[in-house]
Amino acid sequence: MKRQLIAAVGVAAMVVGLAACGSDAKKADDAAKPKDYNGKTLTAWVMDGSAPQTWQDGIKADFEKEFPGAKLKLEIQKWNGIGAKVTTALSEGSVDVLEIGNTQTAGYAATGGLLDLTKDKANLGGNDWAANLNNSSVFEGKQYAAPWYFTNRVVIYNKELFTKAGIAAAPKTLDEFYADLDKLKAVPGVTNPIYLPGQEWYTYFGLVVSNKGQIVKKDGDKYVGNLSSPEAKAAFEQYKKLQSYSNAPKDKDEATPAQGGIFAKGDVGAMIGLGWEAPAPKDMAAEKIGFFPIPGVAADKPSGVFLGGSNLAIAQASKNQDLAKGFLKLAMSDKFEGQMASTGLIPNKPSLNSLAVTDFAKAAIPASASGDTTPNIAAWANVENTPNPIKDFLTAALAGDYDAAAKKYDEEITKRLAQKQ
Amino acid sequence: MAVHSERVQTRSPLVGKDAVDPSQAAAVKGAPKNTRPAAGPGLLARSAPYLLILPAVAATLALLGWPLVKTFIISFQNLNKRQLIQHLTEWNGFDNYSDQLTNAAFWNTAGRSVAFTLVNVVLTMVLGSLVGLLLNRLGKNMRLLLSFALIMAWAMPIVASTTVYTWLFDSQFGVVNWLLSQLGWDSMATYNWYSGQMSTFFVITLLVVWGSVPFVAFNMYAGLTTIPAELYEAARMDGAGSTKIFTSVIFPSLRPFFLATTFLEVIWIFKCFTQVFTLNAGGPERLTETLPVYAYIEGIGNQHYGAGASIAVLTILILGALMAYYFRIILKQEDEL
Numbered sequence: 090m091k092r093q094l095i096a097a098v099g100v101a102a103m104v105v106g107l108a109a110c111g112s113d114a115k116k117a118d119d120a121a122k123p124k125d126y127n128g129k130t131l132t133a134w135v136m137d138g139s140a141p142q143t144w145q146d147g148i149k150a151d152f153e154k155e156f157p158g159a160k161l162k163l164e165i166q167k168w169n170g171i172g173a174k175v176t177t178a179l180s181e182g183s184v185d186v187l188e189i190g191n192t193q194t195a196g197y198a199a200t201g202g203l204l205d206l207t208k209d210k211a212n213l214g215g216n217d218w219a220a221n222l223n224n225s226s227v228f229e230g231k232q233y234a235a236p237w238y239f240t241n242r243v244v245i246y247n248k249e250l251f252t253k254a255g256i257a258a259a260p261k262t263l264d265e266f267y268a269d270l271d272k273l274k275a276v277p278g279v280t281n282p283i284y285l286p287g288q289e290w291y292t293y294f295g296l297v298v299s300n301k302g303q304i305v306k307k308d309g310d311k312y313v314g315n316l317s318s319p320e321a322k323a324a325f326e327q328y329k330k331l332q333s334y335s336n337a338p339k340d341k342d343e344a345t346p347a348q349g350g351i352f353a354k355g356d357v358g359a360m361i362g363l364g365w366e367a368p369a370p371k372d373m374a375a376e377k378i379g380f381f382p383i384p385g386v387a388a389d390k391p392s393g394v395f396l397g398g399s400n401l402a403i404a405q406a407s408k409n410q411d412l413a414k415g416f417l418k419l420a421m422s423d424k425f426e427g428q429m430a431s432t433g434l435i436p437n438k439p440s441l442n443s444l445a446v447t448d449f450a451k452a453a454i455p456a457s458a459s460g461d462t463t464p465n466i467a468a469w470a471n472v473e474n475t476p477n478p479i480k481d482f483l484t485a486a487l488a489g490d491y492d493a494a495a496k497k498y499d500e501e502i503t504k505r506l507a508q509k510q
Numbered sequence: 511m512a513v514h515s516e517r518v519q520t521r522s523p524l525v526g527k528d529a530v531d532p533s534q535a536a537a538v539k540g541a542p543k544n545t546r547p548a549a550g551p552g553l554l555a556r557s558a559p560y561l562l563i564l565p566a567v568a569a570t571l572a573l574l575g576w577p578l579v580k581t582f583i584i585s586f587q588n589l590n591k592r593q594l595i596q597h598l599t600e601w602n603g604f605d606n607y608s609d610q611l612t613n614a615a616f617w618n619t620a621g622r623s624v625a626f627t628l629v630n631v632v633l634t635m636v637l638g639s640l641v642g643l644l645l646n647r648l649g650k651n652m653r654l655l656l657s658f659a660l661i662m663a664w665a666m667p668i669v670a671s672t673t674v675y676t677w678l679f680d681s682q683f684g685v686v687n688w689l690l691s692q693l694g695w696d697s698m699a700t701y702n703w704y705s706g707q708m709s710t711f712f713v714i715t716l717l718v719v720w721g722s723v724p725f726v727a728f729n730m731y732a733g734l735t736t737i738p739a740e741l742y743e744a745a746r747m748d749g750a751g752s753t754k755i756f757t758s759v760i761f762p763s764l765r766p767f768f769l770a771t772t773f774l775e776v777i778w779i780f781k782c783f784t785q786v787f788t789l790n791a792g793g794p795e796r797l798t799e800t801l802p803v804y805a806y807i808e809g810i811g812n813q814h815y816g817a818g819a820s821i822a823v824l825t826i827l828i829l830g831a832l833m834a835y836y837f838r839i840i841l842k843q844e845d846e847l
Contacts, residue, residue: 202595
């Protein structure tokens with residue numbers, strides 16, 4: 090009967106929509122120590138924008154020389170939606186070494202997916218690591234990762250447009266900065282005095298820090314959202330003022346569309362970003378691009394910044410743990426850590442700081458002194474999961490009622506911080 | 511549509527019997543009934559039909575049945591990233607379900623999904639039927655042109671068409687805003703369609719209806735070609751206008767078509783994920799999340815796989831409830847036959 094067929098089609102169409110959330114519970118075999126490395130491939134994930142090409146080529150060559158027969162497969166991952174991808178890879182053991190953001194490391198350490206490196210720390214050169222930069226790699230007293238690099242955002246500006254606007258020197262205070270943006274607004278052809286999308290929560294986080302506030306605070310033995318605090322509100326006023334100089338969408342972040350591409354068009358006065366977001370020479374001549382720290386309220390101190398960074402960790406399920414440790418040791422060596430520093434990133438040990446001499450680094454390193462990061466707790470990763478409530482909060486607050494938005498999203502943040510693991 | 515071919519089939523043997531062709535009758539008498547290889551030539555011949563449907567059944571079970579069973583099982587587990595990474599199984603009974611059923615966000619999303627489905631299905635059916643009627647009346651060339659346009663819309667990959675719509679309605683570079691401002695509506699020049707719940711739903715609805723109309727239109731057209739022209743003539747003789755012809759001739763003849771197509775559209779639109787998610791990821795402020803998007807964001811995005819699975823199961827149950835009317839009709843008709 091045709092009607093049965095129709096009914097069957099109906100049922101089939103109905104269930105097609107069910108996403109499979111399954112995972113097969115298969116235990117990873119214990120890695121047997123190989124005598125030689127022939128046919129072994131080490132898979133390492135680095136994030137988009139992290140590792141410069143010279144670093145990638147260099148470490149590949151050195152690794153394959155030190156471990157003859159082994160291959161290094163470097164895979165570049167996008168930040169967007171990385172959480173579920175890392176979980177899957179740690180579960181399946183399909184990655185050996187991986188870069189994990191400093192705000193996410195505690196969360197993954199708590200899952201048991203990362204190899205305990207406490208005993209290897211000294212061998213990796215860990216005794217020289219700066220203590221404040223190593224914090225995020227340590228969870229409940231154990232070392233679960235190696236600190237790789239740190240960085241913070243600065244104002245990246247178009248020198249030509251600043252000259253056209255008659256701005257002689259980089260602003261020292263926020264008020265001077267607002268005045269400069271007003272001057273830029275008057276220059277014909279400037280579409281955005283500053284390009285600042287509504288959901289650039291890292292900049293907002295930094296402003297909260299310089300207002301001596303916190304996005305989440307400790308309440309007894311748990312953490313709760315703190316957007317309703319006067320400090321967070323004061324920071325928001327500064328953020329809102331800066332954002333008002335931008336035509337950037339209020340409901341997007343700096344990555345969609347990539348703000349570097351918009352800045353490269355040449356009609357944007359400035360943007361707030363990381364070193365690698367500045368346009369490549371093929372898109373915009375390097376001498377046109379300048380950097381200065383985000384000014385603070387007083388001239389002697391720049392605004393606070395979000396201290397971003399990444400750690401390198403080894404997967405517990407990796408079948409090549411000895412190779413992975415070998416790779417990690419190479420990456421932590423002065424040679425390769427120094428290469429990270431020379432691109433303008435803050436290296437994991439102070440002795441290499443002198444290598445960070447790019448224009449970006451000259452602006453970023455002084456500002457990093459007034460930087461801070463998110464609480465080093467396992468539940469923090471929940472807050473950054475898409476849709477990130479801090480981003481949605483910024484959009485809502487920019488559209489109008491700060492207090493209502495703060496209350497609503499404080500509840501959401503508190504809920505996420507309390508989620509069972 | 512399917513019901514139509516059935517009627518055509520039942521009629522043709524009748525026609526054959528009425529006009530008995532002597533040679534044909536002789537042939538029928540001479541040969542044994544060959545409709546079915548009834549009295550068992552071989553095992554192979556008897557099992558042939560089952561073998562033929564085996565690949566389809568196996569594929570359905572593997573690709574649909576198994577994930578469905580897994581989803582159902584997972585919905586009774588506390589499965590987050592820690593459990594997934596360590597391959598732990600933590601049963602938690604109906605916790606995931608009671609969490610969802612006592613959660614205002616779930617009920618808001620469910621209500622939104624039902625309203626979204628209702629609006630889209632009505633629009634799709636009305637516009638699709640009208641286009642189907644148009645196809646039936648057009649001349650050969652125009653019909654070819656329209657069919658081509660419909661097939662193009664139907665065949666376009668969903669992510670591709672969603673990307674096109676995203677750009678059409680982009681606040682700064684979108685052609686829609688440009689057009690509106692050229693027409694003198696200056697405040698629309700940089701209007702952000704994705705900043706509000708209703709304006710985002712407007713774009714999603716446009717996209718979904720645009721993509722669904724071809725299926726309805728072609729079905730309608732196919733159905734219309736089976737209605738004998740005499741019926742229209744008779745209706746006109748009795749003084750029926752176009753509306754009367756539609757309500758008294760076309761609609762009753764095509765009732766099964768309307769029923770089947772409407773319910774297929776209900777299913778497709780209720781579980782529609784790609785358009786809603788790709789266009790604005792359920793934003794702004796999660797106000798355009800429908801149930802499948804909500805299940806994805808809670809399950810995969812927030813890495814609470816057990817909770818996500820329970821939302822998926824509840825989604826199926828809600829869809830089943832929406833479909834109950836349809837299944838009842840089908841079963842009733844089955845009894846009558």
